[in-house]
Amino acid sequence: MGLQSFIAERKQSKDILVMAHVVCGYPSFEENLQELEIMAEAGVDLVELQFPFSEPSADGPLFVRANEQSLKSGTTVDQCFEFMKLVSARFPFKVLMMGYYNTAFKMGEAAFVKRVKDAGGVGYILPDLPIEESPELHRLSEEAGIEPIILMTPTTSDKRLAKLGAVSRGLVYVVARKGVTGSKTKMGDDVLALVERCRQHTDVPMGVGFGISSKADIDVLRGHADIAIVGTAALKIWEEGGASGLRNFFAELMA
């Protein structure tokens, strides 16, 4: 089943889905598994598996350090794909590859698509790959039946939203604010207005991310967005509170 129908199906029983995030190999693949187990238990619907990159220029400090530490401990792209395979087989949520374009570019776009697909991934998020640079990758993805996730942002003009909307598939990642991952966003009318603006240009489901860290944030989005994307907040909790902390976090978040 493709990403979009998966989302549609899940949304029949929930008013908003949750997408979570782990950085592959940080703190370790074992801990990643524990985190994912907790996320699955809590009913998380989608997970981004970030492939660590040496130049994570769109990430905030916590993820930057996670990328760095993961690479330092020897994480390879092969390991990430194997992990993806394991995870997508074991858990009910759907898995997306998240990372930087160079990871895909270096192995070749065709190989990249094939490997995501083979590992059970339903799509990928490459924040430094603009649509101007991705027609071929999108074509290959479509052939393979996986989805390239398009990002829409507060600085995107209507004209450009139309362009982005035209090629968006699976889901759209609405970036709630300027900046990098990790800092808090005030979830309010601005964000909802942005989601509405984006909806004018596409029918695919809307995920909202960047700075979501509480049930209150999700409540704001409920009825407006389809998916709440939780990134840094979860990693922070894991680092500070371990398994029980994370369990409580997701329990509260998704209550």
Place this chain on the structure above:
Amino acid sequence: MGLQSFIAERKQSKDILVMAHVVCGYPSFEENLQELEIMAEAGVDLVELQFPFSEPSADGPLFVRANEQSLKSGTTVDQCFEFMKLVSARFPFKVLMMGYYNTAFKMGEAAFVKRVKDAGGVGYILPDLPIEESPELHRLSEEAGIEPIILMTPTTSDKRLAKLGAVSRGLVYVVARKGVTGSKTKMGDDVLALVERCRQHTDVPMGVGFGISSKADIDVLRGHADIAIVGTAALKIWEEGGASGLRNFFAELMA
């Protein structure tokens, strides 16, 4: 009795005279007196009393340090003149003021001449005062009956020697070599030739200085120059060998 007649008189009993040097107030006026006593005993004929100056740019390292230390210990121009008075009264040798022009300039040339005269000095050596700058001082000196000592050097042209000769009185100080006081000079034909060259231009007695440190040096000059001028060598001995050292030094030198 003026300088030149004094020299003439002394030369009747000696084939060469000796002029020695002390830096006033270095190591102290007391030690100066002890040195002078030894010089007098040894039969030294003339003594330069150097008035310390803060910028002794024509002096070598030993005298530079002596100038500096003397000033540091508080030596004043008044003290130097008083010391000159004491010395010229107590000892049989004749005394010359030696120093830099600024000492004379600051008190005024007329006052300077009067004070040298009053202190029993027979003349002065101001190595940084060229003849172009000294007509008035020379005039005052002549009036007072003291002598401005002219320096003649290895780099002085015949034309200039003639000019210098024309205004020289008392004695001429023949600078044995280029450089500052203190380093050794090879006393040989060059020096003698220079003395001969100087004699072409004046009849006043010739003293030779810069680097004379032994009887052998004096022996070379004997019969050519009228006066051997011993500077740094004596101070060095005093510093290293004290009174007995200096006594031996002069005994050998003048044997």
Place this chain on the structure above:
Amino acid sequence: MDIFDFSEGREGYYGEYGGVFLPEILHATIEELLECFRECKADPKFWQEYVSLLQNYSGRPTPITHLENLSRKLGGAQIYVKRDDLNHTGSHKINNVMGQGLLCQRLGKSKVIAETGAGQHGFATATMAAKFGFECKIYMGAVDVARQRPNVFWMENLGAEVIAVEDGQKTLKDAVNECMRDWVTNMADTHYILGTACGPHPFPEMVSWFQSIIGLEAREQMLKQAGRLPDRVYACVGGGSNAMGIFQGFMNDDNVELIGSEGGGHGVGSYMHSSRLAYDDASVGVAQGYKTYFLQNDEGNMNETHSVAAGLDYIGVNPIFAHLHDQGKVRFEAATDIEVKEALKLTMRTEGLIPALESTHAFVTAIKEAPTMGKDQIILINQSGRGDKDIFTIADALDDAKWKSFIGGKADQYRGENN
């Protein structure tokens, strides 16, 4: 040949290199920048204003110096040097920075950010910001902050905030990442003054354009002073801005060979260098907003790089050079750390010039090749900066014992003051 005529290819691409690989959120900002740059480039008054600003503030035109002693000593080609070391703040970096300052004014932005490695670009940017009245933040790897304190000192005194970047290798490339992070947050009122001809379009073109003043001057000066064009032109290549600057003066002169000299570090095979094109260790990739040759591993993660010259110690090379290298239009060589030290000593003693360690890389290659050339041949070296502000690095590189003991004494003095 106009490498910036994109009418037959994709805008911002040089062969297969270049492009814009930025987060979507910067799309509008980079478009706005591109548009503003296009306006400036089309407006002769802008260039006039730029030239007169550099003349009055930075001392342009910088002269060409004929190195008669060195030429004689090497016994081959006549060596001329373009003296961009005489610029205000001591390097060619000021050219680009002043140009972007004017552009930033047009953009109506009040804040500037910049990455810096050796500190020269940061120093120039802080200077420009003081002159233009912009708020200024300089991102600098923590390792560089520690080893380039003199430049940090000046930047701070010029009113800039210097932020030590603690991520990654804590050097230049990490400072670039941090600039991107600042920019995606503050682009509304902030312009990113990229320091070399790298990064996303239009930066390679824009920085090259501003630096082309070097080559424009140099070509005219060579004709006037030497009576003809040089046979070869040498420049060091970090990101490639000073080299692009001087090469552009001779791009259409087929008989002028263009040679870029990269940081050879510990030499070929050492994997401790920053030669992207002269050695075979780099491959094509996409990072920091553009596609070019990077020193990276098979999975696309960047390798550690090294050069005695902090300003050459960078993973990527400007995409224009990647293309010109493919085309055989520019030849690339590397100079090792050891060769650089020797060439620096030679240049100081024979000519009284102190090239920056970066620039000395160009001297190394020129000094190697001059003796093989005829006495009637002419070479031109771009001295992109002066070395006297890199005293710590050079004293370290030359392992100067008296310097070290001076620093020890200074430290003792400071510690004494604190007691």
Place this chain on the structure above:
Amino acid sequence: MDIFDFSEGREGYYGEYGGVFLPEILHATIEELLECFRECKADPKFWQEYVSLLQNYSGRPTPITHLENLSRKLGGAQIYVKRDDLNHTGSHKINNVMGQGLLCQRLGKSKVIAETGAGQHGFATATMAAKFGFECKIYMGAVDVARQRPNVFWMENLGAEVIAVEDGQKTLKDAVNECMRDWVTNMADTHYILGTACGPHPFPEMVSWFQSIIGLEAREQMLKQAGRLPDRVYACVGGGSNAMGIFQGFMNDDNVELIGSEGGGHGVGSYMHSSRLAYDDASVGVAQGYKTYFLQNDEGNMNETHSVAAGLDYIGVNPIFAHLHDQGKVRFEAATDIEVKEALKLTMRTEGLIPALESTHAFVTAIKEAPTMGKDQIILINQSGRGDKDIFTIADALDDAKWKSFIGGKADQYRGENN
């Protein structure tokens, strides 16, 4: 008015100041120098050669920069700055040194000696010697060697021998004495490159002549850039060479007021300063070969002097200024150490310029006076040098804590290497 027309007075005298007070042994040498200088001055080709050497090697003409920000901030006169800081080696000292280098070639001498205080003149001389192929010895007070190690480092690397002078106050004046001592020994093959417009004739005239290039350029540039002559011209005065340099451009312009700014150190009455003319502590004397105002005691021994700027920290002033002061042709003011620090900070932040501490003295006086002048009035400041090579002194002067801890870390690193 031609101050160098001695036809009605004594050659080498300016009023009652100047002259030649040297040991007889130097008579022939100084005559030879005078004769050679007269030839050079009479030979238009010499001046042409001099100008083109400076153009091609040192980047002359240096520009004039209009300080719009500072002028606006002060709310008075429009401030322009002559940028001799952009010279090769970083100060106006190179002008004189290059000129004397050419002259030394004419004299057929193969060795040069020079005194230096801050090190700028020594640095320039070592550079010139490398370029001309002269053997070079630099005399520098031991105290200055210790505190100006960066300059010593460069001089040595340029091939000069730097000799620490252990006599006297172990500073500039003692280095001058030591040069005299070397010169009386080695004059046959050695030329003494005096660094300022002091010393025996013809040095004051000769150094002033070479430095007059500053004023020649500046006058023309002011007319072109500001449309008219400045109302006032400010320069710092150590020995007085940069000030003589710029003032000569305006000597015959009666409406241009000339202001020299001396080292006020700890201020009037402190006896820790180097203001010979602005304060009342100096008197006429004869030392170091010439007659002028010296900071000396009643017996003619020199006093200790002080200035935060090593290059102003000198006992005497050039005899031409002593005369022009008597004549009321040049006004003299003093800038204290504290004022200098404040003006330096202000200039860095508002204009992105880092004047040398010496030059900052001129800024202090100009900054004090600009607000009292009309907005339609114009002042010109001579920025004789750049401050970035004085980082140790300036960091000390600004008491920069991060700098101190950087130095501590560097010292620890070096000590570690030795274990």
